[in-house]
């Protein structure tokens with residue numbers, strides 16, 4: 001695997017960490033299993049199993065950089081299970097594969113200088129670079145069998161979701177708003193903020 005990918009990851013992610021590195025390895029294995037390039041564009045959809053407000057959510061940034069499935073394209077979603085696994089769907093061929101991070105290295109990771117400092121509340125970006133690289137290299141250089149559990153490639157049963165392209169200008173605030181998000185207030189179609197309700 002190219003270290004160019006790691007360079008791009010850390011430029012995007014903002015610090016060097018084992019969880020985002022694990023995300024790259026898991027995502028690369030999923031692309032390889034499906035035999036599709038990262039530039040699958042709209043034909044790829046990623047479901048990451050991270051939740052909210054827990055450690056190692058950085059995993060998802062490794063997945064985004066590697067697969068090019070991004071929040072802005074709307075082709076990445078979270079299952080909210082609090083786990084470091086990825087289901088990657090190739091919607092063009094309607095196939096999917098699940099790849100999970102295998103925690104063989106967790107005792108070493110848990111006892112590392114990096115994780116002891118993270119546990120003490122020190123932000124990853126303030127931990128010495130050498131201690132950041134120690135864990136990145138551990139995950140990056142590990143044999144695939146030590147860090148990856150690759151499931152079978154299966155039919156995905158993918159249901160495409162139509163995208164509404166149309167926009168309107170809200171008469172209240174003058175901002176652009178996607179049509180499905182217009183709400184009626186005082187007889188006018190307005191944005192959620194100006195209408196005062198979302199649902």
Ligand SMILES: [Zn+2]
Pocket residue numbers: 013015016017019020058124
């Ligand atoms: Zn991170």
Ligand SMILES: [Zn+2]
Pocket residue numbers: 170171172173174175190191192193194195
């Ligand atoms: Zn408005």
